[in-house]
Amino acid sequence: MEKLFDRFSRQIKLAELGEEGQHKLSHAKVLIVGVGGLGCPAAQYLVASGVGKIGLMDADKVDISNLHRQILFSENDIGKWKVEVAREVLKKQNSDVEFECYKENLHLNNALEIISEYDLVIDGTDNFQAKYLINDSCILANKPWVYSSIYKFEGQVSVFNYQGGPSYRCLFPKMSSKDISCEETGVLGTLPGVLGVMQASEALKMILGIGKVLSGKLKIMDLLLMNDQTIRIPRNEDEFQKVLNRDLSMEEIYCTLKKPKAFYLDVREPDESPQVREAKVINIPLLELSNRVNEIPRDKKVHVFCQSGIRSEKALRFLQENFGFKNLINVPGGIQTLLV
Numbered sequence: 526m527e528k529l530f531d532r533f534s535r536q537i538k539l540a541e542l543g544e545e546g547q548h549k550l551s552h553a554k555v556l557i558v559g560v561g562g563l564g565c566p567a568a569q570y571l572v573a574s575g576v577g578k579i580g581l582m583d584a585d586k587v588d589i590s591n592l593h594r595q596i597l598f599s600e601n602d603i604g605k606w607k608v609e610v611a612r613e614v615l616k617k618q619n620s621d622v623e624f625e626c627y628k629e630n631l632h633l634n635n636a637l638e639i640i641s642e643y644d645l646v647i648d649g650t651d652n653f654q655a656k657y658l659i660n661d662s663c664i665l666a667n668k669p670w671v672y673s674s675i676y677k678f679e680g681q682v683s684v685f686n687y688q689g690g691p692s693y694r695c696l697f698p699k700m701s702s703k704d705i706s707c708e709e710t711g712v713l714g715t716l717p718g719v720l721g722v723m724q725a726s727e728a729l730k731m732i733l734g735i736g737k738v739l740s741g742k743l744k745i746m747d748l749l750l751m752n753d754q755t756i757r758i759p760r761n762e763d764e765f766q767k768v769l770n771r772d773l774s775m776e777e778i779y780c781t782l783k784k785p786k787a788f789y790l791d792v793r794e795p796d797e798s799p800q801v802r803e804a805k806v807i808n809i810p811l812l813e814l815s816n817r818v819n820e821i822p823r824d825k826k827v828h829v830f831c832q833s834g835i836r837s838e839k840a841l842r843f844l845q846e847n848f849g850f851k852n853l854i855n856v857p858g859g860i861q862t863l864l865v
Contacts, residue, residue: 568615
């Protein structure tokens with residue numbers, strides 16, 4: 526008890542929190558889906574605040590391009606699993622916290638089972654598919670989640686499925702035809718830091734039952750102009766019923782390529798949109814190339830693409846330098862440049 530009071534004395538002194546509130550935090554369980562620009566600061570502040578259990582979910586390894594915004598990682602961590610590095614760093618911050626690491630993405634076979642184990646979810650993802658899956662799983666599991674999305678200098682944050690409030694589908698009933706990530710458009714490094722801390726704040730308020738939660742509201746911020754606004758989101762009961770009355774599924778967008786007779790190598794993750802149905806496209810995620818190199822033909826030109834052209838360039842260089850490929854062509858603009 527003395528250790529608890531010493532560590533969290535500045536929080537416990539708050540009349541809205543006290544020792545009872547600190548005990549609530551110590552028994553709370555929060556899942557963070559995506560340990561990136563949003564998930565890193567959110568995790569740090571939840572751990573520092575004394576949340577008892579943190580789930581860390583991310584299928585990626587640390588890349589040098591992550592370091593300007595994903596503040597749990599350093600140069601020495603490049604090539605290591607994000608969730609494992611994050612756990613070790615956060616353990617040093619607060620050794621009393623229990624961590625559960627998931628070196629995988631959220632998908633249909635694990636979403637409901639994992640989310641059901643936690644009190645709430647923080648969304649640190651950068652694609653629409655994942656956000657719809659989080660939303661639908663949280664509706665089915667009756668769990669709230671804290672949403673955020675970032676774009677260049679702008680960001681959004683809200684809370685969905687909380688105490689009769691609206692869902693993500695009440696705001697966006699249908700998925701956009703284009704995923705927009707910081708890999709494609711760029712992002713100011715401090716932006717996800719600001720939004721991630723706001724997500725942590727919303728999570729703490731829900732755990733403690735204090736203040737006004739951003740349920741039914743979408744907060745929009747522009748750090749370049751230092752403008753912000755809050756818009757209201759009405760609950761649409763039909764959107765809830767659609768989710769409750771069907772099996773959990775992934776939102777999918779299919780597309781057609783301009784040159785269907787060409788041969789393509791897609792190095793994106795399988796759950797990234799839009800999906801390509803062409804018969805001459807093979808999907809091998811960047812991190813799996815060395816194990817599946819025999820699937821790539823050497824007797825014809827192969828156009829290598831990803832979402833923006835960054836991963837495909839890495840893939841092409843990797844395959845040329847390590848396996849001697851001479852028939853690969855990078856698609857610098859990513860998949861959107863290939864579409865009809």
